[in-house]
Amino acid sequence: MSNASAVASLQPQPGAPDNWRRFFSFSTDHKVIGIQYIVTAFVFFLFGGLLAMVMRGELITPDADLVDRTVYNGLFTMHGTIMLFMWTFPMLNGLANYLVPLQIGARDMAFPRLNAAAFWLVPVFGVILVLSFFVPGGPSQSGWWAYPPVSLQNPTGNLINGQSLWLLAVALSGVSSIMGAVNIVTTIFRMRAPGMGWFKMPAFCWTVLSAQMIQLVGLPALTAGAVMLLLDLTVGTSFFNPELGGDPILYQHFFWFYSHPAVYVIVLPIFGVFSEVFPVYARKPLFGYKVVAISSLIITGLSLIVWVHHMFASGTPGWMRMLFMFTTMAISVPTGIKVFAWVATIWGGKLRLTTGMLFALGGLSTFLFAGITGIMLASAPFDIHVNNTYFVVGHFHYVINGAVVMGFYAAIYHWFPKMTGRMYYEGLGKLHCALTFIGINLIFLPMHPLGLQGMPRRVASYDPEFAFWNVLASLGGFLLGVSTLPFILNMLSSWVQGKAAPDNPWRAIGLEWLVSSPPPHENFEQLPVVVAGPYGYGSDEPLVSNDPNQKPTEELAREHS
Amino acid sequence: MNRRTIGVLIGLAIADLIASLWMGQQAYGWMPPQASAESVLVDNLFSFMTTLGSFIFFGVMGTLLYSILFQRAIKYDISDGPPIEGSIKLEVIWTAIPILLVIWIATVSYQTYDRMSILGPMEPMAMGMATAEAADLDASEPAASEPIQVSARQWAWEFYYPESGVRSTELHLPVNQRAQLVLSSEDVLHGFFVPAFRVKQDVVPGRVIDFEFTPIRAGRYRLRDSEYSGTYFAANQTNVVVESAEAYQDWLKMAAAKSPFPAENVPFEEFNQTDSSAIGLGWQTVKPAPAPLVNFASSEEDAHE
Numbered sequence: 001m002s003n004a005s006a007v008a009s010l011q012p013q014p015g016a017p018d019n020w021r022r023f024f025s026f027s028t029d030h031k032v033i034g035i036q037y038i039v040t041a042f043v044f045f046l047f048g049g050l051l052a053m054v055m056r057g058e059l060i061t062p063d064a065d066l067v068d069r070t071v072y073n074g075l076f077t078m079h080g081t082i083m084l085f086m087w088t089f090p091m092l093n094g095l096a097n098y099l100v101p102l103q104i105g106a107r108d109m110a111f112p113r114l115n116a117a118a119f120w121l122v123p124v125f126g127v128i129l130v131l132s133f134f135v136p137g138g139p140s141q142s143g144w145w146a147y148p149p150v151s152l153q154n155p156t157g158n159l160i161n162g163q164s165l166w167l168l169a170v171a172l173s174g175v176s177s178i179m180g181a182v183n184i185v186t187t188i189f190r191m192r193a194p195g196m197g198w199f200k201m202p203a204f205c206w207t208v209l210s211a212q213m214i215q216l217v218g219l220p221a222l223t224a225g226a227v228m229l230l231l232d233l234t235v236g237t238s239f240f241n242p243e244l245g246g247d248p249i250l251y252q253h254f255f256w257f258y259s260h261p262a263v264y265v266i267v268l269p270i271f272g273v274f275s276e277v278f279p280v281y282a283r284k285p286l287f288g289y290k291v292v293a294i295s296s297l298i299i300t301g302l303s304l305i306v307w308v309h310h311m312f313a314s315g316t317p318g319w320m321r322m323l324f325m326f327t328t329m330a331i332s333v334p335t336g337i338k339v340f341a342w343v344a345t346i347w348g349g350k351l352r353l354t355t356g357m358l359f360a361l362g363g364l365s366t367f368l369f370a371g372i373t374g375i376m377l378a379s380a381p382f383d384i385h386v387n388n389t390y391f392v393v394g395h396f397h398y399v400i401n402g403a404v405v406m407g408f409y410a411a412i413y414h415w416f417p418k419m420t421g422r423m424y425y426e427g428l429g430k431l432h433c434a435l436t437f438i439g440i441n442l443i444f445l446p447m448h449p450l451g452l453q454g455m456p457r458r459v460a461s462y463d464p465e466f467a468f469w470n471v472l473a474s475l476g477g478f479l480l481g482v483s484t485l486p487f488i489l490n491m492l493s494s495w496v497q498g499k500a501a502p503d504n505p506w507r508a509i510g511l512e513w514l515v516s517s518p519p520p521h522e523n524f525e526q527l528p529v530v531v532a533g534p535y536g537y538g539s540d541e542p543l544v545s546n547d548p549n550q551k552p553t554e555e556l557a558r559e560h561s
Numbered sequence: 562m563n564r565r566t567i568g569v570l571i572g573l574a575i576a577d578l579i580a581s582l583w584m585g586q587q588a589y590g591w592m593p594p595q596a597s598a599e600s601v602l603v604d605n606l607f608s609f610m611t612t613l614g615s616f617i618f619f620g621v622m623g624t625l626l627y628s629i630l631f632q633r634a635i636k637y638d639i640s641d642g643p644p645i646e647g648s649i650k651l652e653v654i655w656t657a658i659p660i661l662l663v664i665w666i667a668t669v670s671y672q673t674y675d676r677m678s679i680l681g682p683m684e685p686m687a688m689g690m691a692t693a694e695a696a697d698l699d700a701s702e703p704a705a706s707e708p709i710q711v712s713a714r715q716w717a718w719e720f721y722y723p724e725s726g727v728r729s730t731e732l733h734l735p736v737n738q739r740a741q742l743v744l745s746s747e748d749v750l751h752g753f754f755v756p757a758f759r760v761k762q763d764v765v766p767g768r769v770i771d772f773e774f775t776p777i778r779a780g781r782y783r784l785r786d787s788e789y790s791g792t793y794f795a796a797n798q799t800n801v802v803v804e805s806a807e808a809y810q811d812w813l814k815m816a817a818a819k820s821p822f823p824a825e826n827v828p829f830e831e832f833n834q835t836d837s838s839a840i841g842l843g844w845q846t847v848k849p850a851p852a853p854l855v856n857f858a859s860s861e862e863d864a865h866e
Binding site: 065066068069070074138141150153155156242243245282290291313317322326332333337341344349350351352353361364365372373380382384385387449453454457458461463507537539 | 602603610628638641670792798840848865
């Protein structure tokens with residue numbers, strides 16, 4: 001206790017006059033780091049979105065006439081890279097950082113300094129990525145997969161080039177994510193409050209745990225692959241360079257061994273968000289909580305044996321294609337269990353359509369669509385036709401921009417009162433939700449017919465017969481850009497002058513809702529003693545047997561003496 | 562559940578089924594023309610998956626929409642819903658049915674892939690049951706006389722017909738004969754993709770890949786590079802002409818009589834063209850290979866389906 005309070009005295013308390021400064025400091029408070037992650041990630045999301053809007057501007061006409069082809073190729077490479085490594089991963093770490101200790105009844109993460117170090121790497125590699133726009137030859141133009149030999153071509157001949165900076169940034173991102181994963185997994189294993197057994201833990205924590213275990217197993221493969229590619233590029237080793245006897249397909253295995261599971265790293269915590277949000281606003285317990293929790297772990301296991309489905313049209317033999325087709329399809333079973341469980345949670349409830357709930361419902365419906373096209377893509381003979389076409393681009397944007405980004409927004413709106421102590425404006429929130437939902441469908445639905453018709457992805461120009469659907473998609477893209485404006489306005493003005501939020505504005509069940517908004521430093525005066533499951537809606541059982549806001553009696557006695 | 566509820570549920574399921582079957586029929590229309598035997602197989606598979614997928618999509622979305630429309634809390638009602646924590650029966654059903662569906666889809670997909678046999682028969686997994694059908698395509702159509710050598714480079718496609726010594730940037734194939742291609746790349750990964758044939762194969766530098774399919778419909782179709790290959794990737798396209806066996810032989814003779822000339826090549830021309838209104842930032846690019854010297858060249862002016 002004495003050690004903890006010594007740390008506490010070094011931290012500015014919430015509400016102190018200079019409290020915005022703590023967001024620019026090497027703070028070790030998990031809540032500060034959480035918000036640092038979220039805000040940094042959102043800034044990069046806007047940047048990555050801007051790149052996408054320039055791309056949609058190019059694609060509104062069939063010819064390569066807005067930007068040079070090299071520029072277009074740099075744009076889609078950096079769009080993918082920034083959206084994954086600078087937006088989704090940091091954003092997830094932000095949510096996990098903020099919520100996991102609160103939800104499991106811990107005062108902070110297991111390794112607070114490691115936590116801060118992992119965060120401060122994010123702006124470092126973010127700046128490296130942005131600076132790569134200004135080196136001779138421009139940023140990497142080999143796509144976010146960086147498949148050799150294209151990624152090894154280096155037309156500038158310089159050692160410092162867009163591709164080498166890109167690889168450096170990706171390797172650093174890997175290091176940062178592994179640091180984060182070690183921290184989160186340890187926290188969940190070691191720091192749960194008294195009474196919080198595994199099956200009293202909120203589903204969000206289950207999904208974060210499942211996701212971060214993938215990071216621990218998979219990320220070393222990507223990081224090793226990136227380092228080997230960097231060696232090929234800079235000192236001329238021959239891991240992947242076919243001219244020197246290397247194997248470019250080997251790189252694809254390294255890359256997808258991690259980068260497919262990475263999709264589950266991203267989407268699992270969103271499943272967690274859905275599992276938290278639906279019960280609150282439907283006023284019903286999460287349907288089949290234990291099965292939903294366990295299905296996350298099954299997804300973790302299966303996600304590690306499906307990567308070759310990205311290589312069905314690559315240099316892979318037929319038997320390998322068939323084997324991975326079966327494993328890929330199997331993963332739809334635990335995912336389907338979750339979808340049906342959410343629908344059953346909502347069914348027969350007393351729905352309150354707040355902005356958070358609307359975003360979660362929108363995310364669920366886009367995810368359902370993406371799941372169905374996902375099973376189609378798992379089928380190798382069909383995938384051979386649409387592999388590397390816009391059908392795939394449409395499919396994964398329905399996951400990433402549909403389910404994941406809408407899930408992020410659901411989480412932000414749901415926990416905004418807790419994080420800031422202020423309420424947001426529902427009207428603006430609903431406007432934001434409507435624009436986002438329409439924008440997503442308008443840009444990504446047309447990509448499916450385009451892909452079926454045979455328009456390859458990553459093209460700066462295309463045959464005129466594809467123009468109609470591309471115009472629609474571009475309009476959707478611009479709408480999606482506009483949709484962020486009400487969000488930014490809402491968040492900024494609410495944070496500054498919104499109505500003060502009560503501790504539990506949604507009447508939600510969960511340890512985070514038992515403490516003040518925003519929670520005090522170190523979260524709980526007394527560690528909560530958990531006596532009930534996480535979703536006791538409709539039954540009047542108390543969640544804890546003590547009051548976490550109450551100072552422990554011996555401490556009170558000490559203060560009085 | 563009373564009789565009426567069961568009746569309503571069965572009615573809804575039938576409506577869902579009819580809508581899904583209709584979607585499955587629509588699915589054929591979303592595809593390019595069926596110009597190969599493989600395209601018929603792939604389109605049947607896609608229609609089947611669209612039907613199943615639509616059934617699930619409409620079913621789940623319908624349930625959700627009903628909740629959103631009719632199960633909202635009325636104003637000032639702060640009570641909770643019924644505390645239902647789960648149902649073993651339901652959970653078993655929605656685990657078992659997806660498992661069966663997935664096995665069904667995977668089996669149909671396996672059979673489709675086996676019948677396509679675009680890389681030749683699958684040896685390590687050729688386990689009797691489906692291989693009997695694999696013969697369908699090979700036996701009924703005679704193989705074209707010679708494997709055509711396809712070479713991909715940054716950024717051109719070149720086709721070499723070894724028996725007649727013809728080089729061309731337009732791929733000519735006789736209809737209803739098994740086309741045999743030998744794919745190789747001179748620099749980076751490329752992808753051989755003809756949407757009308759529904760076939761695709763990455764072309765890997767340092768490897769030689771045998772690839773086969775059967776064109777069944779005369780016409781001119783588009784061949785696109787499908788694996789990102791650098792700056793002029795998008796322009797690395799050409800045409801495929803499927804024609805009768807006689808027309809094919811005439812074309813070979815006509816092309817063999819011509820002396821080689823530089824083919825039309827968009828990337829090379831664009832690279833050497835200095836006046837462009839597009840915003841460039843002066844980033845260097847890999848230089849395109851010079852236009853290939855061929856006996857016959859594809860033209861971007863030609864209309865394709």
